[in-house]
Amino acid sequence: MENTIEKIRDKDPEQKEFHQAVDEVIHSVKPVLDRNFEYRQQGILERITEPERVIMFRVPWMDDDGQVHVNRGFRVEMNSALGPYKGGLRFHASVNLGIIKFLAFEQVFKNSLTTLSMGGGKGGSDFDPKGKSDNEVMRFCQSFMMELYRHIGPNTDVPAGDIGVGAREIGYLFGMYKKLKNEFTGVLTGKSLAWGGSLIRPEATGYGVVYLAAEMLQTRRQTLEGKSCLVSGSGNVAQFTTEKIIELGGKVATLSDSSGYVYDEAGIDAEKLAFVKELKNIRRGRISEYKERYPEAVYIPVSPERDYNPLWEHKADCAFPCATQNEINAKDASHLLSGGVALVCEGANMPTIPEAVDIFLDHNILFAPGKAANAGGVAVSGLEMAQNSMRLSWPRKEVDDRLKQIMKSIHSTCLAASSEYGVEGNYVAGANIAGFVKVVNAMLDQGLV
Numbered sequence: 484m485e486n487t488i489e490k491i492r493d494k495d496p497e498q499k500e501f502h503q504a505v506d507e508v509i510h511s512v513k514p515v516l517d518r519n520f521e522y523r524q525q526g527i528l529e530r531i532t533e534p535e536r537v538i539m540f541r542v543p544w545m546d547d548d549g550q551v552h553v554n555r556g557f558r559v560e561m562n563s564a565l566g567p568y569k570g571g572l573r574f575h576a577s578v579n580l581g582i583i584k585f586l587a588f589e590q591v592f593k594n595s596l597t598t599l600s601m602g603g604g605k606g607g608s609d610f611d612p613k614g615k616s617d618n619e620v621m622r623f624c625q626s627f628m629m630e631l632y633r634h635i636g637p638n639t640d641v642p643a644g645d646i647g648v649g650a651r652e653i654g655y656l657f658g659m660y661k662k663l664k665n666e667f668t669g670v671l672t673g674k675s676l677a678w679g680g681s682l683i684r685p686e687a688t689g690y691g692v693v694y695l696a697a698e699m700l701q702t703r704r705q706t707l708e709g710k711s712c713l714v715s716g717s718g719n720v721a722q723f724t725t726e727k728i729i730e731l732g733g734k735v736a737t738l739s740d741s742s743g744y745v746y747d748e749a750g751i752d753a754e755k756l757a758f759v760k761e762l763k764n765i766r767r768g769r770i771s772e773y774k775e776r777y778p779e780a781v782y783i784p785v786s787p788e789r790d791y792n793p794l795w796e797h798k799a800d801c802a803f804p805c806a807t808q809n810e811i812n813a814k815d816a817s818h819l820l821s822g823g824v825a826l827v828c829e830g831a832n833m834p835t836i837p838e839a840v841d842i843f844l845d846h847n848i849l850f851a852p853g854k855a856a857n858a859g860g861v862a863v864s865g866l867e868m869a870q871n872s873m874r875l876s877w878p879r880k881e882v883d884d885r886l887k888q889i890m891k892s893i894h895s896t897c898l899a900a901s902s903e904y905g906v907e908g909n910y911v912a913g914a915n916i917a918g919f920v921k922v923v924n925a926m927l928d929q930g931l932v
Contacts, residue, residue: 505640691859
């Protein structure tokens with residue numbers, strides 16, 4: 484195990500996020516490796532940590548002033564043992580190959596947990612849509628798809644949205660794919676309802692996070708009703724996490740973006756959340772504008788140089804990190820403990836650093852990793868693929884019921900795996916073990932490929 488981790492670090496020393504994701508999974512599955520010598524003999528660790536395919540390409544595009552820019556595009560097709568590659572596209576200035584590999588690696592196990600037939604992949608670009616006009620975003624998306632279309636398809640690789648890629652971007656990407664391939668297929672998920680999208684897809688990740696949190700609380704005979712909650716982020720996942728918490732009787736006090744956060748002691752109710760959706764989704768404004776509309780709230784700017792985030796210092800019962808990777812460090816974890824938090828459910832991908840995870844587990848905090856907690860998004864993407872294949876559109880209640888059932892299944896699967904391998908109640912180990920075993924057994928069935 485340690486030899487494999489060292490080889491990965493030596494091979495790609497700059498890919499810190501990928502190393503972190505691999506390290507967590509490999510150490511979690513040690514009991515599985517100890518029990519199954521065949522896995523070691525067949526080089527499973529080396530095979531599952533090496534992408535099946537890595538695609539990198541340049542993306543030239545022209546801004547509204549006629550100036551040409553060049554960004555870098557990525558698609559990492561990590562593992563297809565369970566089905567076509569499935570995973571989002573992220574457009575953000577921070578994107579690099581290491582981040583895309585970490586996301587693709589996590590996606591493999593997340594997709595495995597959903598019970599649907601999907602492999603794992605991820606892609607994106609260091610292009611940032613923030614501050615760009617619709618025409619600039621369209622020209623970029625069209626240029627991006629002019630290369631990506633060669634490598635994707637409904638039975639090969641089905642991308643979706645992620646940070647910086649919403650319904651607008653998916654529409655532009657799909658339009659260019661359709662033009663290039665001269666076919667209308669379910670090659671992208673997250674589409675608009677009028678042309679192949681699924682009801683509940685925008686809400687799915689956030690709703691799924693809360694459905695899993697509710698299942699976890701039930702193990703301690705509790706519900707979300709009356710619970711005070713801290714939510715980070717203000718994008719799609721944070722918005723619909725907040726919406727479902729409100730629906731289940733909880734109170735959300737915080738939302739954030741890259742510049743800072745708002746703390747509303749009275750709670751962010753449905754009316755205030757509607758303002759946030761309009762602010763972020765339509766006007767693409769900053770969360771600081773929340774205080775202008777609701778002066779009773781407090782806005783706290785947060786510098787990226789700060790070694791902790793004061794958002795996590797507020798007293799609460801539950802925390803839902805929904806912003807980005809590695810946003811909760813050991814200091815933040817200690818502040819959450821001091822503030823009385825008893826449950827942490829990850830809406831983002833790997834938002835908690837390993838030392839912070841250890842603090843939560845050591846103090847018996849209910850902690851759900853992103854690969855389990857935020858799997859609702861890709862689960863409904865899988866349901867969208869099924870609807871596209873049948874040329875059908877399921878009603879909202881049917882999709883929501885399927886999502887609830889999938890999250891219940893993920894919860895029970897994680898608990899069962901943690902119990903079988905002697906780490907009872909550890910959702911991190913349970914998620915990693917359950918996802919790993921399913922993927923690895925499929926790989927062995929398919930031979931050395």
